[in-house]
Amino acid sequence: MENLQAIVDEIHHTLMPRLGEGKVADYIPQLAHIDPRKFGIAVMGTDGVTASAGDCDEPFSIQSVSKVFTLTLALGKHGENVWKRVGREPSGSAFNSIVQLEHEEGKPRNPFINAGAIAVSDLVLAGHTPREAIGEIVRFVQYLADDDTIAIDPAVARSEAATGYRNIALANFMRGFGKLDHPVDHVLGVYFHHCALAMTCTQLARSGLFLAAAGRNPLTGHTVVSRQRARRINALMLTCGHYDGSGDFAYRVGLPGKSGVGGGILAVAPGKASIAVWSPGLNHSGNSLLGSLALEMLAHRTGWSVFGP
Ligand SMILES: NC(=O)CC[C@H](N)C(=O)O
Structure with missing residues (x-):
């Protein structure tokens, strides 16, 4: 795999012309004020390698x-x-x-x-x-x-x-x-x-690291849950993490993930990395439109998938 930061930069660059696509959730009035052109991505490898781009250090509502x-x-x-x-x-x-x-x-x-x-x-x-x-x-x-x-x-x-x-x-x-x-x-x-x-992509990716690393946060050394429980939470994220868009997300991205109407998605590549993306515009299932696309591109470029290499 080529350099992770180069992949993340390329994803950011490719999506830049599309920033603002999708519909920002406005049924929570405070969320309606968010700039739809925001975009952040942070990847935390279980080996300590990190990569990020865009508004990855700006807090958003994780919903x-x-x-x-x-x-x-x-x-x-x-x-x-x-x-x-x-x-x-x-x-x-x-x-x-x-x-x-x-x-x-x-x-x-x-x-x-x-x-x-x-x-x-x-x-x-x-x-x-x-x-x-x-x-x-x-x-x-x-x-x-x-x-x-x-x-x-x-x-x-x-x-x-x-x-x-x-x-x-x-x-x-x-x-x-x-x-x-x-x-x-x-x-x-x-x-x-x-x-x-309210969390940044960087904070969110760190908080999901235990799910990518068999229940233990490799940065702190804290065991959060057992290996089996981490697997099971990942299974639920894969099957239910994107509401009525869960099947489509599994098909396109192939990683456990959980979305929020603030436009954030936390995704887990078991044994590899925890990834957080943020783009406020949502698709018809209420999941981040460009966030899903960014994860699809990342999974494609890295080969990360729970369904095989
Ligand atoms: N999909 C979401 O993020 C929904 C959460 C939101 N707080 C709600 O209850 O409507």
Whole structure:
């Protein structure tokens, strides 16, 4: 493989004329203000080799990418009991869909759609006040990225709480089925705040390194999860990480990944690297349009794929 930085520079250069494509999420008013021409990419190799380009050190709202971290925390607290509350199947529906919840009696399809992540927030809340749970999530992400400057953007959290009608509906629906242990406003307080985490591509790539390196962050030496758990989280990212676009992402990129409506994607090349991209314009499934394309180009140029060399 040629020099990683040269590949990343070429991807940035190739996509430059297309910056601004896609549709910025505006249902969260605070996200509607983001410059659609932003673009960042950071690659952290498990061997310590790094490469980055563009706005890779500018914080953005990671939104649903945070669902990987809350799932990891919930699995640490509750182990396999997590799966009593949330499934492990792709939804085939939009990220904020309510349709399956009624048929499946309030048990969301997977932890990465909104309903599933709300159920996971409920599990993270166990034994805590909402403020404590939010603090635990932030400290966990700081620990993963080895960076204690990572914080929640309170304006984004407020903006989403003020307009999160669908999420409020999802949470009430689940509570109606007896599938949430805590009051809806507490659960949503945790959910909206972790979605409002602001991180740079560099920080995000570092925080995902444990998934690329069999559960252990090679930069800090910290074992975060077991090898088997890292594999399983990667499996869920591959099958469910891009909502109704998960099949297309697996076909085009071939790596586990998790997207957010802020335009970020965290992707994992097991044994090789953790990659974060950011471009705010989204495709019709709510995934970053140019971010997906950048990852497709990177996978093609490096040969990284979970499906074979
Ligand atoms: N896909 C996403 O990133 C969705 C997260 C967003 N906070 C929401 O609940 O709508």
